[in-house]
Amino acid sequence: MSVRQQVLYLWLAEGALDTPVVGWAFHDGSAGRGPALPGSEPPYANGAAALEDGWCLLQSPAPQALSPGAEHAIGYLPNEFVFERRIDLAG
């Protein structure tokens, strides 16, 4: 098996895919043998720009039902989008 996965997490300003990137994380199963992220910071202006660069969306955040009394709570960043890119090392 010569396919390896690259995973990109993007945290966006809002729940829409075309809103600005505010945070990111990159994990490279190809150990550097696949393409790198763009050198800009953030690597993409918004989530849609990642799609245009060849990333496939694996997960987008579903709106959560609000718990009574906790409607104003803030904790983890809510708009987490997960992408993957499959790298064929033999190709």
Place this chain on the structure above:
Amino acid sequence: MPAADHRLTTLEVARFVAEGFLRFDALVPAELNPRVVAELGTLAQAKLPQAVGVKPTSDGLDRPASATPLSGCYPPPSALGELLRLPAVRGIIESLVGPDPAYDHDFVHLLPAGSGYRQHLHVDAIVDSADPSFDIQLFYFPEEVAPGAGGTRFVPGTHLRRARAEGVSRYQRLLGEQQYAGPAGTLLVFHHGLWHAGQPNPSDRARWMYKIRLNPRVPQVRLWNTEDFDAQHNDPTDHIFATMRFEGVGHALRQMQPWQQGHEARYELVHRVRLWRYLSGDDRYDVDYYLTRLEQRAQGGDGVTR
């Protein structure tokens, strides 16, 4: 801070509420810094083994127990005690957690030259309660830290988000994060909830950092220099969509970090307002009307809770 009174100003405390930290470059006198480094070496001989469950062979310093009033920690002669009793340092401490807070713990964070040790982003201790009271953590750098040479990474504005350490480790990069670099004797003062992480030290110099956590023993209400309080503290009608002030506490609390964009920023503001209510003792305080609107509606507009 004012020259004659080492306590913080109202606007400095407002900035602490908004950003979760304050920074004081080269605050500690140059002659004291190397003496503290020497003492940190002794302290590290006891602290570092104990942190991994190994009984230290020598205690070296007279180390305080948790809950000791700060005034009883590191009695003379002690360079660390001298540092903690500097009027400028005491003024900052008193402004945020009172005149004689409780010692929680301290630690020596030594990164040898060439260290590749890198922490994930984390919050210290365990997930917080809803109580607005807070501890402070002093991060003291006795020697100059060059850019990229092991300075602590931190994310301004994260301190009011209730999160577990292992949950925030997933964020490799956030817009607006900082990595400390600065001159010898610099003090960073963190709200205990601020997300932060140790970084590698690829330089050819060891990086020393002393961190101490302090718990308040009094309500944290107007402990700072409040000479400017009335002028800076806005009333609850300060509303960005009606009439607003472009200075003062409300203006300081509205300043968001680059990672705080969109509507999410409104919830950040609400939590800053709640913390300012606690610190100011004004339970009607508001910025941009988010809480006032809900509270007035619940009271039917006539002050009677229905």
